[in-house]
Every structure is written in C-alpha cells, then in structure tokens.
Amino acid sequence: MELRSEDRYLILGLVLIASSVNPFSQYLYGTLELAKFSFDMLLVWGSGLLGIWLYKLLYNKGGKVTSAVLSFNYSTKGILFVWIIAGSIVTYWYIPGPFDYSVINMVGRSLQIISFIVAGIIAGLGWEAMSNAWRSITLFSMFSMMAAVAEIFLEMASYYSTNYYPAYSSIQLVYTSYALFAMAAVPSTYYMVKILKDLDLF
Secondary structure (H helix, E strand, C coil): CCCCHHHHHHHHHHHHHHHHHCHHHHHHHHHCHHHHHHHHHHHHHHHHHHHHHHHHHHHHHCCHHHHHHHHHHHHCCCHHHHHHHHHHHHHHCCCHHHHHHHHHCHHHHHHHHHHHHHHHHHHHHHHCCCCHHHHHHHHHHHHHHHHHHHHHHHHHHHHCCCCCCCCCCHHHHHHHHHHHHHHHHHHHHHHHHHHHHHCCCC
16 A cells, blocks of 8 residues: 555654664764764654644644644744744753753753654644745755854864863864764755745846
C-alpha cells in the first residue's frame, strides 16, 4: 500500500526524532559539542515535520477550534508560530546558563528535548501558512544565524580565550565554529538568491 504524503512527514519526522534522542546520541551529546548542535537540529527538524503532518491532519478534520487556530495562523502568515514562539524557545536553550544545564543535568536535557519537540511542532504548523518568500527568508535567517553563532564562538574561544559554555572545552568551541561555518555557507547563499526569486525581483 502506498503511503500518503502526510504519512511520509510523520514517518520521517519520527525517524529524525529517534535518531537524536536514542542512548548513543545522548552519549555523544554529553561529550561532543558538535554532536549537540547536530542532534538538536535533527530534533527540531523532525518535530517540524510532525507539525506539518499535524497541520494537514487538523486541516482535513476541521472543527471550530481547529479552524480558529489555523485561521489565526494564516492571519499572521505563520510568522508568530515560527519566528516568535518556536524561535524564542530554541534561542532560550542556547543562552549560556540553560545551554550548560541541558548538557550536564538529565532533568535539563529532558526539558530541552520536550521544549524542542514543542517548538518544532509549532514551527511546522506555522510553516504551512507561510508564503514561499517567507519560507526562504526563514531558512536564510536560520543558516545565517548558524554562521553568526559560529563567529561568536570563534571570537570567544580563539581571540578572547573566554568560554561562556564550560560544559564543553574551548577547543570544542573552535571545532564547532568551523563546522557551523561549513554547514551554513552553501544553504545561506542559496536561500539569499531564492528570496529574490520568490519576490519576483529577477
């Protein structure tokens, strides 16, 4: 039996979530900073796919409450859900204090996992209400922020010898910075151009 497109979102989302919260990934999470960033991204992306699947389910189901939520989501173009709510949740866990708490404390890690799943689902709901241009702007901003975080880490660890994230060593900050630069370079350039195309500027 062929899977519906909605089911593909659900299955892939669950696979990404499972790959980020299994015991082996959690072991790497506590020892390698790059692993933390990678698994955090997988968790949010996977939860985002669940959000898209949930949106399609709610849209097909209908109902007064569901219609009200989806209508409100559309009225804000998905920006409130994606940028404000989901973005604030993810950003909080990268402030130095909460960041270290999620690494060295199991309760903190559990809270972060739950928060990221919630953030991803909310972002997935908002994603479906976004125009192509806003989707490109969102992805461009995300990859650009990765590069900005990499620059901050590199400045702190290499030039100022300051480590505001003591859960990991300063040398890991440097390695993670270079990896984030590499991961952000091509996507940020691609979506910068795609924004112009989506806005029909060329």
